Amino acid sequence: ETGVTQTPRHLVMGMTNKKSLKCEQHLGHNAMYWYKQSAKKPLELMFVYSLEERVENNSVPSRFSPECPNSSHLFLHLHTLQPEDSALYLCASSQRGAGYEQYFGPGTRLTVT
Amino acid sequence: TQLLEQSPQFLSIQEGENLTVYCNSSSVFSSLQWYRQEPGEGPVLLVTVVTGGEVKKLKRLTFQFGDARKDSSLHITAAQPGDTGLYLCVTTDSWGKFQFGAGTQVVVTP
Numbered sequence: 519e520t521g522v523t524q525t526p527r528h529l530v531m532g533m534t535n536k537k538s539l540k541c542e543q544h545l546g547h548n549a550m551y552w553y554k555q556s557a558k559k560p561l562e563l564m565f566v567y568s569l570e571e572r573v574e575n576n577s578v579p580s581r582f583s584p585e586c587p588n589s590s591h592l593f594l595h596l597h598t599l600q601p602e603d604s605a606l607y608l609c610a611s612s613q614r615g616a617g618y619e620q621y622f623g624p625g626t627r628l629t630v631t
Numbered sequence: 632t633q634l635l636e637q638s639p640q641f642l643s644i645q646e647g648e649n650l651t652v653y654c655n656s657s658s659v660f661s662s663l664q665w666y667r668q669e670p671g672e673g674p675v676l677l678v679t680v681v682t683g684g685e686v687k688k689l690k691r692l693t694f695q696f697g698d699a700r701k702d703s704s705l706h707i708t709a710a711q712p713g714d715t716g717l718y719l720c721v722t723t724d725s726w727g728k729f730q731f732g733a734g735t736q737v738v739v740t741p
Contacts (some may be wrong), residue, residue, distance in 0.1 A: 524673075558735070560734070561674075561719070618729055619664060619679055619684075620676070623673050624671075
């Protein structure tokens with residue numbers, strides 16, 4: 519039990535669909551992250567939220583839209599995705615300034631058809 | 632730009648053997664974490680090291696931080712099939728910027 523949950527675990531969507539990924543952390547952390555993990559590539563940091571404010575956006579296409587309504591919840595809204603967006607999307611949380619240890623959720627395996 | 636390299640990329644060993652994987656950076660870092668990721672799951676934190684020369688042990692796993700805080704190693708003694716996974720190192724610099732390595736895929740066969 520990592521204390522970070524993600525739903526759904528698997529998602530198949532067409533290029534014209536709109537869907538959202540959800541992440542919830544039960545650790546009392548003040549920062550949350552979205553990562554993309556593609557086969558044989560390092561984890562790619564997409565977005566960072568600290569105290570519900572977006573502090574980092576690593577040149578992610580606008581078809582990915584994050585939302586952080588409070589310190590426990592993080593969403594990634596998806597629309598008009600491309601097949602190359604198929605990957606494992608991981609959410610993580612941490613306490614900023616306290617060693618930067620991140621705790622990951624189990625991920626959402628996304629397939630874009 | 633800080634370069635973070637993990638080696639080897641892939642390692643396959645028999646149960647009971649020992650193994651070592653490495654993480655090397657082109658820059659000094661403030662802290663380093665090791666994670667293990669199993670297929671279809673998120674990475675799980677194993678350890679954090681912050682002091683040059685530091686050695687930490689977690690059962691059969693030994694983690695070492697280089698004296699110059701630019702490299703680290705993870706040694707597994709008497710590997711078991713349950714040790715199979717992708718081992719990731721993550722470094723954090725003094726500004727709080729972190730970077731993930733590409734990982735070492737370890738396979739331990741019975």
